Amino acid sequence: MKRRDFLRKSLLAATGSIVLESGIVRAVENMNITKKKMEIVVLTGSPRRNGNSAYLAERFVKGAQEKGHEVYRFDCAFKQVEPCRACNRCGMDGLCVIKDDFNELRPHLIAADMVVFATPMYYFGISAQMKRVIDRFYAINEQIKGHYKKAAFLMTYADTAKKEAEPMLLHYHALMDYLGWESVGEVVASGVWTAGSVRNTHYGEQAYRLGKSI
Ligand SMILES: Cc1cc2nc3c(=O)[nH]c(=O)nc-3n(C[C@H](O)[C@H](O)[C@H](O)COP(=O)(O)O)c2cc1C
Structure with missing residues (x-):
């Protein structure tokens, strides 16, 4: 031949x-x-630039980039994103009346193969900075719901009781079920209070390995 x-x-x-x-x-x-080079959107939720959840996000990104994936990072706390006004003008599938930094994120979210949520625990929930961004998913609901994506959840909190992480994990999994996305991993970093204290734990390595496994 x-x-x-x-x-x-x-x-x-x-x-x-x-x-x-x-x-x-x-x-x-x-x-x-x-x-399968993937486009990964990483949302961070802390107002501490060098905080614990930002560090987990960084480690995840390093692993994912080493695998050749493309990462778009959106630091929710440093962007101007208003909360949803519930005007319903978007009809859950259109343009939002609010013109702000969500417009930057919008095309990346729609195109993403994977979305990563990296947030501190604030009163047993996702930080408000990140939640207001998630609520703005409403305007693109029809473009992301049922459109398969992978997802991962990286969370940090000061307490050490596992039980205290449950409401956030429940929330994250309910969101995955609703959107039809698949969670491929979670890093739940407990016992980290001061900014950067997570660097002295094994959670950074966990986040790195998760990124590398994608
Ligand atoms: C407003 C606020 C609320 C918090 N609520 C909790 C909480 O409910 N449970 C907890 O264990 N830690 C709580 N923490 C501590 C943070 O979750 C912890 O310091 C975390 O590591 C911060 O992550 P970051 O460095 O990425 O901001 C809270 C911190 C702040 C500022």
Whole structure:
């Protein structure tokens, strides 16, 4: 068999695509699709730039980037995002009347293969800074609900009782069920109070490995 035919046959077997006369390029393009480079949106929720949840996000990002994925990070606490006004002008599938930094995030969220939520615990819940961003998902609900994405949850809190993390995990999983997204991992970092104290724990490594496993 000629080298050219062999190549064509191998590519056909690898990609399952139909190889036309100019098909080698086409098949190689398809191979790139199957390489699964992902677009990952990372939402952080803390107003502490060098805080614990930001560190977990950083470690996750390092792992994911080492695997060749593309990351878009949106630091909710440092963006101007108003809470949803419930005017319903978007009809859960349109343009939001509020013109603010959510517009930057919007196309990334819709296109993302994965969304990561990195937040501190504030009174047993997700930080308000992140929650107001999640509530703005309302305007793109129809474009993200039932559109499969992977997701991960990175959370930090000062207390050490496992039970205290349950409401946040419940909230996160309810959100995943509703949106039809798949959670591929959670890092629940307890016992971290002061900014950066998580650096002395194994949770950074957990977040890194999670990123690397994607
Ligand atoms: C407004 C506020 C509320 C908090 N609520 C809780 C809480 O309910 N339970 C808890 O264990 N820690 C609570 N904490 C502590 C933070 O969750 C903890 O310091 C966390 O590591 C902060 O993460 P960050 O450094 O990413 O901001 C609270 C801190 C703040 C500022």
